[in-house]
Every structure is written in structure tokens, then in C-alpha cells.
Amino acid sequence: MNQHNQQFKKIDNQDIAFFRKVVGDAFVLTHSEALTNYAKDETPDETLRHLPEVVVKPKTVEEIQKIMRYCFEKSIPVTPRGAGSGLSGGAIPAQGGVILSLERMNRILEIDCENFIVVVEPGVITNEINRKLKEFGLFYAGYPMSLETCQIGGNIAENAGGGKAVKYGVTGHYVRGLEIVTSWGEVLCFGGKTQKDVTGYDILHLLVGSEGTLAIVTKIYLRVLPRPRERAVLLCPFSSIEAALRTPWLIMGELGVVPAAIELMSRQSLEFAYQYCDSTYPFQEAPCHLLVEIDGQSEEEVFSVYRLIGEKLLAEGAQEVFVADESSSAEEIWKIRRAIPEAIHQTLPLEINEDVSLPLAALQDFVRFIELLSKENNLLAPFYGHLGDGNLHVTLAPLKSAGWETLEPELRKKFYQEVKRLGGALTGEHGVGLKRKEYLPLFLGPAELRLLHKIKQVFDPKGILNPGKIFPEQVTPKE
Amino acid sequence: MNQHNQQFKKIDNQDIAFFRKVVGDAFVLTHSEALTNYAKDETPDETLRHLPEVVVKPKTVEEIQKIMRYCFEKSIPVTPRGAGSGLSGGAIPAQGGVILSLERMNRILEIDCENFIVVVEPGVITNEINRKLKEFGLFYAGYPMSLETCQIGGNIAENAGGGKAVKYGVTGHYVRGLEIVTSWGEVLCFGGKTQKDVTGYDILHLLVGSEGTLAIVTKIYLRVLPRPRERAVLLCPFSSIEAALRTPWLIMGELGVVPAAIELMSRQSLEFAYQYCDSTYPFQEAPCHLLVEIDGQSEEEVFSVYRLIGEKLLAEGAQEVFVADESSSAEEIWKIRRAIPEAIHQTLPLEINEDVSLPLAALQDFVRFIELLSKENNLLAPFYGHLGDGNLHVTLAPLKSAGWETLEPELRKKFYQEVKRLGGALTGEHGVGLKRKEYLPLFLGPAELRLLHKIKQVFDPKGILNPGKIFPEQVTPKE
Structure with a gap:
């Protein structure tokens, strides 16, 4: 069986009438303008766009039951959708049908x-x-x-x-x-x-x-x-990326402290983010900045921990340690960190944007690989992310757009092969979705994929739930 | 389909010869004395005993593969087993066949x-x-x-x-x-x-x-x-169980601190444990004792937190707060706590021994229910466990053994009905196994059970893996 070749029923006026009866006229969208809003998520890749045939916005579980019973009976695909802020195409209706928007179930x-x-x-x-x-x-x-x-x-x-x-x-x-x-x-x-x-x-x-x-x-x-009553955010420009990549071990292994966050921002990422926020910052030449958050129940506890970490980082390659122990100044730093993805996307519309999760000890090799790859291929390669978990977001963008269409799939393949070689995962937090499904067989063997597919069949015997996601097109499980 | 009615192949000499060839003669046990050791786990209930037909002790994954391929082919049941220290009959070969003991895979x-x-x-x-x-x-x-x-x-x-x-x-x-x-x-x-x-x-x-x-x-x-570098254990006799049951909220909600442990031990539990350990203790008349563990990276941090908690508990019903901030004295307290299950079992061989998990706010009602149930039925009812998670272990034991056989299933039913009514779970950490499977339908509806059963079928289409566990006998899933 191959779920992706199956024939789904196209939506007709009778179906629309049914949906209107269930959720009310105002909550069934069919105008092409309205549908366009539901054809994408935040994934930059413009090829990942698919129009739904209809958007249905239920308010209750009973309405959802009626919709699912109907769509199951008629073999109509249903793609559930939240804010559409995903980064893997997960909420895009890859095979048309119904977008089941849960935006009204917001209590x-x-x-x-x-x-x-x-x-x-x-x-x-x-x-x-x-x-x-x-x-x-x-x-x-x-x-x-x-x-x-x-x-x-x-x-x-x-x-x-x-x-x-x-x-x-x-x-x-x-x-x-x-x-x-x-x-x-x-x-x-x-x-x-x-x-x-x-x-x-x-x-x-x-x-x-x-x-x-x-x-x-x-x-x-x-x-x-x-809720932790106290927090402090340390912002630390580092003189080398190698030194910064060692900090999870220094903080957790040597000091024995588990901070709330250890975030890494490469020079280029920060540059884009500060430009985007129309702001400036010290140590602009540092190859990367670290953001470390410590939280706790008392000022003394947080102070003693951040002093300990600050001293360690200064001894191990931090050029300076800026401390934000007021909530507003801490939020300022997080605001810059959070602005990075959008800032990069605004600056580099042509891009590969990945979400790798690696064993912490593999990060050095991985960053060297990225540097080499970008040098060899004339790329900008800002990266940033959750260093403490080994979960980095990497952008690869061409300095000139010519030839990108051919280069892009080659780069992506090399990229994932290296991630695999280093013991990493295809995705740490963004999901497989539409965007990464062709690469799933690099990370899961055929036997593992068959098992996943059988579980899918238990929950979704007709394959109507968010079809075209996770599983690569070529999977044809043995039965 | 009903997995429990299926016919499994009985093990014969040819099968034994195959297992000997795979793992070596020394690691295939067939003598009845040897088999008896693998017929039980730590579940007190003597009715939960089943002899395996053979015990096989593989050393490598390749050996396990060969065994599973063979047993799959021949429809021979296989029950994997660790130390046999479980408390739900999970490692008991309910339908005979092979005990696959993993004791040699100990690296x-x-x-x-x-x-x-x-x-x-x-x-x-x-x-x-x-x-x-x-x-x-x-x-x-x-x-x-x-x-x-x-x-x-x-x-x-x-x-x-x-x-x-x-x-x-x-x-x-x-x-x-x-x-x-x-x-x-x-x-x-x-x-x-x-x-x-x-x-x-x-x-x-x-x-x-x-x-x-x-x-x-x-x-x-x-x-x-x-590893947390410092720890302290507080032992606090309480003047009322009601007050002790409020402590998770006082510590986590009001003080905002998440300790490593909040354990509760009722008077009777402690009495049995100290007798078993041949030791005495103060505040023997307290209806219960609390054990609170705090850990952290510095002495100051741990000290400031345990002082905070200690003061709170003294203000809210603790009669005394004993502090063990040396590793050895902390271990002494934990030793008593850990001795409770065995101490109870030694003292009360006839017993119902349960592992309920409840919403924290339901604990007051639950303990009142236990007190009433034990009074009405002339029972001893020591209880203890992980108060901070709402996960309590409750023993119900008759003062006299006559009539227990009839009373026991009635009590167990009432008990689980009350747990269900209070929003609790059938088991918090011991598992369903053989012991609780008949009560599963009280906690999972037929549709939920059908889904679980279908997942079982994906992994184990012939039903040879640890058959007779989790699923109640009467489940006959719709297909």
C-alpha cells in the first residue's frame, strides 16, 4: 500500500453545505483569497505552498467529530492547523481537502x-x-x-x-x-x-x-x-566559536550547574538581528555570543550561580560577561535572540534553513563542516540556537542567486549526510513535515519506517489525516 | 480476534536443542527447580505464579534475534525478564513458553x-x-x-x-x-x-x-x-495526615520550591519498617512522617531552602523537623523508607497492595476513604509513597484471615472505583501486568483499549510477546 497514491475525493458543493451546517456559514471559507492564507506556514521555501479546497473552523469537539466522521466516510483529506507558525510545512494541506483550523478553540x-x-x-x-x-x-x-x-x-x-x-x-x-x-x-x-x-x-x-x-x-x-522568582541572563561575546562550543560541558560538567538556557548566536546571526531591530551592540567582531539564563527562587542563589558561570566563561574564552538581572533587560536580550530567524529570512530570502540536533561532542566537527561548506560554495552561513541541547539552526544562503536551484538540493544532501555521520537527528524541534520527508530514510532504516507506517495505519486507516507529511513518497511498506 | 485464546505451541526437545545451540547448554534451564525461580516476581499475590517451560539466557542481540525468529515462526510465547523485582506480575510467564532472561546482558x-x-x-x-x-x-x-x-x-x-x-x-x-x-x-x-x-x-x-x-x-x-553536590533530608513527624497531605502545595505552590522528594509514611508503615530494621524512632505516635529531600550545588543553597521548608512545615503541622545533611544520615532515613514494602509484606502476608496515582488535591478524600474502608472491614491499612507526585502505595490487610478470599475482590473493586471517581490512575509506576489487567476497563474505555490493542498487533502480530499481560481477558476488539 502506498498512502500517497490513493485517490482522495475532491470537495464539492454538497460537502461545503455539510460543513456550513456543522460549524455555521461564517466559519467555512472557500474564497481563493481566504484559502491563500492557509496555503503556507513560516517555512521560507516558496515551493512548499498548497491551497486547501476549504477552510473549516470548528468551535467544539462535537463539531470536529461530525467533520471527521464525514471526511472519513468520503475519503476527504483533513489537515489540522494552529497558528501556521511552523517551520516544516506541517500545517500545509499538501493534498488539498479541508484545513481544519483550530483557531476558535482558544479557551x-x-x-x-x-x-x-x-x-x-x-x-x-x-x-x-x-x-x-x-x-x-x-x-x-x-x-x-x-x-x-x-x-x-x-x-x-x-x-x-x-x-x-x-x-x-x-x-x-x-x-x-x-x-x-x-x-x-x-x-x-x-x-x-x-x-x-x-x-x-x-x-x-x-x-x-x-x-x-x-x-x-x-x-x-x-x-x-x-514560577522561578529570580532570573539573570548573561550575554557573553566569545573570542572563538570552538571555545563557545565547549561551554555546555564547562557549565554542566565542570561546574555541575544546569542553567535554564545556553544559546549560541554566530556573528552573522547577531548582525542581522541587530540590524532588523535597528539597534547596535558591543563586541560586534566576536565570532559568536552566548546567552546563558539562570533562574532560581532567591536572588542570592541566582547571583552565586551566575558569578560562578561568569568567572568560568571569562577564563575560557568569553571576552566580556554582561549581566541582565532585571526582567526588562533580560527580555531585551531574548528579544534580539528571538528576532534572529525573521532577520535572517528578511536579509536572505534564498536559503536552506535547518534544525539539526547533534550529540554535544559533535558540534565542533559540525561547525567546521559548515564553515568549509560555505567557503567552498560561496555561501553565507549564519547559525544560532539551543547550544545546551546540541540543537542548532543553520542557514545556508548563496551570495548570488544564479545556480541556486541546482546547488540547493546538493547542499542539503551533503548537509544531512554529515549530520547523520556525526550521530545527529534530522530535526530537533521543527518536525519532518513536508520539508524534510525525503530525507527521513537517511535517519530511519526501512524496518523503522515500516513500523512508523503501521502505527500511522492504526490511527488513520484511510490516510486522510494530514496526508503527504513525514513519510517519504517512495515508502512502500512490506505487508 | 482474542489474543488470549490463541493456541501457542508447547515446547519440545527440538526447541530446547535449538535454544542450546544458540546460547550454549549452560544458559538453557529446564529443571523444575530452576524454573520455579522464574515463576514469580515480587508481587505478594501467590495466585500470580506461572512456570515457564524453559529459561533462556542470551548474551547478545544476535542470539535474541535467533530466538525471536524461531519463536515467531513456531508461535512460542516469550516473556522477557530482568531482576524479577516487579510488583505487577509483569515478568511472570503467564502462558508458559520461554522466559528470556536478560541477566547476562549486564554491561x-x-x-x-x-x-x-x-x-x-x-x-x-x-x-x-x-x-x-x-x-x-x-x-x-x-x-x-x-x-x-x-x-x-x-x-x-x-x-x-x-x-x-x-x-x-x-x-x-x-x-x-x-x-x-x-x-x-x-x-x-x-x-x-x-x-x-x-x-x-x-x-x-x-x-x-x-x-x-x-x-x-x-x-x-x-x-x-x-550530580548534585549537596543534599539534605528532612524527617518530619506530623500531628495530622490532613496537614501532611497539604505539604506539596505549601512547598511547591507557596514557597515555589521543587524538592527532589516529598515522601509520606503513615504511622503503621513506619512501625513495621522500624521493627523490620530493628530500630526505634521518636514521635512514634505521629499519624505520619514526611521525608523531604532537597539537593543543590552548594551548601548555602541547600541550607537556605531546607530552612525555608522546615519553618513552613513547623508552622503547618510538623511536630519536629529532623535534618540529615550528611550523606550517611540521609541514607539512614531513606533506608527505613525503602524497607517499608518488605516490612509490610513480612508482617501482613495476606494483603492487597496497590499503587495509585491521584491528582494531588484528591489525596484528602482518598485517605478518608481508606480510613473508612479499613474501619468498616476490620483492616490494617498502612500507606506510604511519593506524596509529591500524588503516587501512594496502599496496603489493605485483614486482621483475621477468615473470609479474605471473598472480601479481597470486593475491596479491590471498591478501591479502584474510588480511585477512578477521584480522577486517579490504575497504576502510577508498578504497571498493569498480570495483577491489574482485569481493572483496566475501569480506567480506559473500549475505544481506548481497542487502540492499544491495535498497537500491540503492530509490534506483535502473533501475540507471542509476554502474552496475558495488560489487556483484560474479555477484550475482543472490533476489527
């Missing part, structure tokens, strides 16, 4: 302080959760860098990482319960408000990161933590 | 400090990992209470929790890669030395906690952390 249903649980709908903007939690002295630690635009449902779909994963882990670590609608329209529930649960298989974690290909998530139980 | 293959990864075989005693890691200033934080006897493979099978899950999470949080052999004898690998990876579905977490019913785990990549 925080419950803040249950006593149980350290918050219950939310998938369309809630992730940052909204922390805004609400602040007054209770709690926070949701799994938020990614795009917190101000992304939705929690999308974070679940991608198992989003983020700046504080070094200490706090990624999205999946905080998911304690899910309500889902299956491809055939059944509502299932797993987990809830307990902190530990080994009742049957861990379906929660199977769903987290499944990129909308296994089920529609309609309700989420998230574990929340006490 | 720590690699301690990769730079990548904060340790690579181990499944038969390594869990505590051995931390003994080896100590000299590198690292530790594996996912270890359970039975660390001195259990094996890491068993921890993976059950997604074991433990005393420090409040701060550090359970086993699954540390699993970064697995090598497995499938029921049909194929070797698959997922993950590795990266800290973040969203390449395809999260098969790692699906395997963790699958109780040996999906695959044989042959190699494990664990994330390790900097």
Missing part, C-alpha cells in the same frame, strides 16, 4: 493550582498560558521561542522545544493528558490530572510530535511548575 | 561524559549505573526505590518512577535511545546520543512502559545529569 478551560495542572484548548496562544499563570506564581515551562504567535496545539503536534529545554525539557515533558478525535470521528481520552500514570501504553507521547498525522487534539492537560 | 557499554549519555545493556543493576557515574560527577536521575536489586531493562519496561520523580521525573524522561528486537526478530534502533529529536513518531516513549509486550529492549541510551 483556557481551567487553571487548577492545587494540582499544578492547566487545561487548555489547542488554539490558545502559548504565551497566553503563562500570562494567565503569572498571577498564581506558576508557569508552563515547555514553551518554544515563537511563544507570542504559536498555539499550544501546534506545539503538541511538533513536540516543540525552546530556549529553556536544557533545564526544563520540551513540550512533551509537560503533557499529562489529551482528548483527541480520531480520523474516524471517535473521541478518546488519555491521562488527566495525575503526575504519574503507567496505565497501558504511553499514547500521550506517541501523539505529541505526530504532526497532526495521527489524530486531532481537542483538549490538553499541561503540568505547570512554580 | 555498561559506554559512559560518554561529553554528551551526558550512558549506554547500557538491559540487565545492568540500576544502582550500578550511579556507582560508576559518581566518579565523573554525573548521575542517572530516573532510578526507582528498588535501585539495589532492579535492572534498568525492567525500569524501562515499567517506566519506573521513584523517590525523586518530583524534581527529576520518571525513567522515560531519561531514555534518549533504544535498540530493540521485534517479535519477528528484526533489530530496530530509535534515537541515540542527541538530547532532542523529533524525527518521526516518538517510538521511544511508546516502548518505555510497554511491559515487555511490544519488543525486547537490548540497548539503552540514558541521559545523565550533573
Whole structure:
């Protein structure tokens, strides 16, 4: 069986009428202008654009059930979608059909302080959760860098990482319960408000990161933590990238401290970001800057830890250590860090933009490879990201656009082959989606892929959920 | 299809000869005395005993492949087994066949400090990992209470929790890669030395906690952390259980501190444990004692946190706060805590011994229920466990044995109905196994169970892997 060759039913007026009846006329979009907004996500690659045939915006789980039952019956593809802020084409309706936009399911249903649980709908903007939690002295630690635009449902779909994963882990670590609608329209529930649960298989974690290909998530139980009362951000220009790449070991291994974040920003990344923010900064010639965040419950604790780290970094290649221990100044630094992807994209519209996750000890080799690759091919190669997790975002962009179309696939292949050779993963937090699916067989063998495909078939026997994602076109599983 | 009615092949001399050829004569056990050792685990219930037909002890993944291919071909059931220290009958060969004992696969293959990864075989005693890691200033934080006897493979099978899950999470949080052999004898690998990876579905977490019913785990990549340099254990007798049950909120919610452990021990539990350890203790009349562990990188940090917690607890019902800030005295307290299960079992051989996980706010109601149930039925009801996670171990034992056989199933049913009513889980860390499978339908609906069963079929189409576990007998999935 090959799910990608199957024939889906095209949407006709009768289908549209059904959707209108279920969710109301105002929430079924068919005008081409409206559809265009749902044809893309934040992936720069302009070839990753596909128009949906219709956009449907349900408000309740019952509406989603009706839609799924109908689409299952008729073999109509359904692509669930949050904010469309993804970076792998995951929310793009690759095979047309229905975009199931969860934007109206945007309620925080419950803040249950006593149980350290918050219950939310998938369309809630992730940052909204922390805004609400602040007054209770709690926070949701799994938020990614795009917190101000992304939705929690999308974070679940991608198992989003983020700046504080070094200490706090990624999205999946905080998911304690899910309500889902299956491809055939059944509502299932797993987990809830307990902190530990080994009742049957861990379906929660199977769903987290499944990129909308296994089920529609309609309700989420998230574990929340006490909000750290104090924080400090260190910004450290480094005299060499090699020295900066050693810092995770220095801080965690030698000092024995796990900071909230260890972020790396190469010279070029920072240059673009400061230009974009119309701002300047010291040590512009440093090959890279590090951002280290420390948090804790008391000023003394945070102070003693950042002093320890600061001294270590100064001894090991930091040219200066700037300390931001006020919330506003710390946010200023994070603002620059968060501006990098958009700044790069604005400056370098032609680009390869990757999300590699490597064993920490392989980072030196990897950066040397990037430097060589960019030199040999006349590329700009800004990189930045979550150094503490070995998760770097690398852009490769041509100095001149001629020949890029031929060069781009060659570069991408070389790039992934090197990542594989170094023991890395195809993607650390952005997902496979549409963008990386052809490279999946480099990282997962045929037997592993067959197993994944069989799991897909359990959840989605007709292949209608977000078709064309994750699995490469050529997968034809043995039966 | 009903997996439990299927006919498995009985093992004959030809099969034995094959196993001997694969692993060597010395590692195939058939004598009834030897088999008896593999007929049970640490579950007190004497009805949960089943003899294997043969015990096979492979040394390599290749041997396991050969065994699985053969057993798949011949439809011979295979039950993987670690130390047999489980508490749900998970390692008991419920339908005979082969016990695949992983005790000889007991090597720590690699301690990769730079990548904060340790690579181990499944038969390594869990505590051995931390003994080896100590000299590198690292530790594996996912270890359970039975660390001195259990094996890491068993921890993976059950997604074991433990005393420090409040701060550090359970086993699954540390699993970064697995090598497995499938029921049909194929070797698959997922993950590795990266800290973040969203390449395809999260098969790692699906395997963790699958109780040996999906695959044989042959190699494990664990994330390790900097070892906390300082620790302190507080032991606090409480004047009321109600007050003690509020402490997770007081410590984490009001003080904003996440300690490594918040353990509760009821008066009766402690009494049995001190008797068992032939030791005495102050405040014997206190309805319960709390054990709170704080760890950190500096003495000052740990001191300031434990002083804060100590003062809070004294103000909120603790009769005294004993501080153990030396490693040896801290271990003395943990030793008593760890002795409780065995002490209870020695004193009360007739017992129901459960592992409930509840939302923290439901604990008051739950304890009142236990008190009422034990009063109405003339029971002893010692309880103890991981209060900070809402994961308590409750024993119900009759004062006189007459009538227990009839009373026991009634009590168990009432017990689980109440756990369900309070939003709890069937099991927090011990697993479903053989012991709890009949109660699974109380906690997972028919649709959820069908989904689990289909996943089982993907991994184990012939139902030969640890048959008779997790799924209740009466499950007959719709196809």
C-alpha cells in the first residue's frame, strides 16, 4: 500500500453545505483569497505552498467529530492547523481537502493550582498560558521561542522545544493528558490530572510530535511548575566559536550547574538581528555570543550561580560577561535572540534553513563542516540556537542567486549526510513535515519506517489525516 | 480476534536443542527447580505464579534475534525478564513458553561524559549505573526505590518512577535511545546520543512502559545529569495526615520550591519498617512522617531552602523537623523508607497492595476513604509513597484471615472505583501486568483499549510477546 497514491475525493458543493451546517456559514471559507492564507506556514521555501479546497473552523469537539466522521466516510483529506507558525510545512494541506483550523478553540478551560495542572484548548496562544499563570506564581515551562504567535496545539503536534529545554525539557515533558478525535470521528481520552500514570501504553507521547498525522487534539492537560522568582541572563561575546562550543560541558560538567538556557548566536546571526531591530551592540567582531539564563527562587542563589558561570566563561574564552538581572533587560536580550530567524529570512530570502540536533561532542566537527561548506560554495552561513541541547539552526544562503536551484538540493544532501555521520537527528524541534520527508530514510532504516507506517495505519486507516507529511513518497511498506 | 485464546505451541526437545545451540547448554534451564525461580516476581499475590517451560539466557542481540525468529515462526510465547523485582506480575510467564532472561546482558557499554549519555545493556543493576557515574560527577536521575536489586531493562519496561520523580521525573524522561528486537526478530534502533529529536513518531516513549509486550529492549541510551553536590533530608513527624497531605502545595505552590522528594509514611508503615530494621524512632505516635529531600550545588543553597521548608512545615503541622545533611544520615532515613514494602509484606502476608496515582488535591478524600474502608472491614491499612507526585502505595490487610478470599475482590473493586471517581490512575509506576489487567476497563474505555490493542498487533502480530499481560481477558476488539 502506498498512502500517497490513493485517490482522495475532491470537495464539492454538497460537502461545503455539510460543513456550513456543522460549524455555521461564517466559519467555512472557500474564497481563493481566504484559502491563500492557509496555503503556507513560516517555512521560507516558496515551493512548499498548497491551497486547501476549504477552510473549516470548528468551535467544539462535537463539531470536529461530525467533520471527521464525514471526511472519513468520503475519503476527504483533513489537515489540522494552529497558528501556521511552523517551520516544516506541517500545517500545509499538501493534498488539498479541508484545513481544519483550530483557531476558535482558544479557551483556557481551567487553571487548577492545587494540582499544578492547566487545561487548555489547542488554539490558545502559548504565551497566553503563562500570562494567565503569572498571577498564581506558576508557569508552563515547555514553551518554544515563537511563544507570542504559536498555539499550544501546534506545539503538541511538533513536540516543540525552546530556549529553556536544557533545564526544563520540551513540550512533551509537560503533557499529562489529551482528548483527541480520531480520523474516524471517535473521541478518546488519555491521562488527566495525575503526575504519574503507567496505565497501558504511553499514547500521550506517541501523539505529541505526530504532526497532526495521527489524530486531532481537542483538549490538553499541561503540568505547570512554580514560577522561578529570580532570573539573570548573561550575554557573553566569545573570542572563538570552538571555545563557545565547549561551554555546555564547562557549565554542566565542570561546574555541575544546569542553567535554564545556553544559546549560541554566530556573528552573522547577531548582525542581522541587530540590524532588523535597528539597534547596535558591543563586541560586534566576536565570532559568536552566548546567552546563558539562570533562574532560581532567591536572588542570592541566582547571583552565586551566575558569578560562578561568569568567572568560568571569562577564563575560557568569553571576552566580556554582561549581566541582565532585571526582567526588562533580560527580555531585551531574548528579544534580539528571538528576532534572529525573521532577520535572517528578511536579509536572505534564498536559503536552506535547518534544525539539526547533534550529540554535544559533535558540534565542533559540525561547525567546521559548515564553515568549509560555505567557503567552498560561496555561501553565507549564519547559525544560532539551543547550544545546551546540541540543537542548532543553520542557514545556508548563496551570495548570488544564479545556480541556486541546482546547488540547493546538493547542499542539503551533503548537509544531512554529515549530520547523520556525526550521530545527529534530522530535526530537533521543527518536525519532518513536508520539508524534510525525503530525507527521513537517511535517519530511519526501512524496518523503522515500516513500523512508523503501521502505527500511522492504526490511527488513520484511510490516510486522510494530514496526508503527504513525514513519510517519504517512495515508502512502500512490506505487508 | 482474542489474543488470549490463541493456541501457542508447547515446547519440545527440538526447541530446547535449538535454544542450546544458540546460547550454549549452560544458559538453557529446564529443571523444575530452576524454573520455579522464574515463576514469580515480587508481587505478594501467590495466585500470580506461572512456570515457564524453559529459561533462556542470551548474551547478545544476535542470539535474541535467533530466538525471536524461531519463536515467531513456531508461535512460542516469550516473556522477557530482568531482576524479577516487579510488583505487577509483569515478568511472570503467564502462558508458559520461554522466559528470556536478560541477566547476562549486564554491561555498561559506554559512559560518554561529553554528551551526558550512558549506554547500557538491559540487565545492568540500576544502582550500578550511579556507582560508576559518581566518579565523573554525573548521575542517572530516573532510578526507582528498588535501585539495589532492579535492572534498568525492567525500569524501562515499567517506566519506573521513584523517590525523586518530583524534581527529576520518571525513567522515560531519561531514555534518549533504544535498540530493540521485534517479535519477528528484526533489530530496530530509535534515537541515540542527541538530547532532542523529533524525527518521526516518538517510538521511544511508546516502548518505555510497554511491559515487555511490544519488543525486547537490548540497548539503552540514558541521559545523565550533573550530580548534585549537596543534599539534605528532612524527617518530619506530623500531628495530622490532613496537614501532611497539604505539604506539596505549601512547598511547591507557596514557597515555589521543587524538592527532589516529598515522601509520606503513615504511622503503621513506619512501625513495621522500624521493627523490620530493628530500630526505634521518636514521635512514634505521629499519624505520619514526611521525608523531604532537597539537593543543590552548594551548601548555602541547600541550607537556605531546607530552612525555608522546615519553618513552613513547623508552622503547618510538623511536630519536629529532623535534618540529615550528611550523606550517611540521609541514607539512614531513606533506608527505613525503602524497607517499608518488605516490612509490610513480612508482617501482613495476606494483603492487597496497590499503587495509585491521584491528582494531588484528591489525596484528602482518598485517605478518608481508606480510613473508612479499613474501619468498616476490620483492616490494617498502612500507606506510604511519593506524596509529591500524588503516587501512594496502599496496603489493605485483614486482621483475621477468615473470609479474605471473598472480601479481597470486593475491596479491590471498591478501591479502584474510588480511585477512578477521584480522577486517579490504575497504576502510577508498578504497571498493569498480570495483577491489574482485569481493572483496566475501569480506567480506559473500549475505544481506548481497542487502540492499544491495535498497537500491540503492530509490534506483535502473533501475540507471542509476554502474552496475558495488560489487556483484560474479555477484550475482543472490533476489527
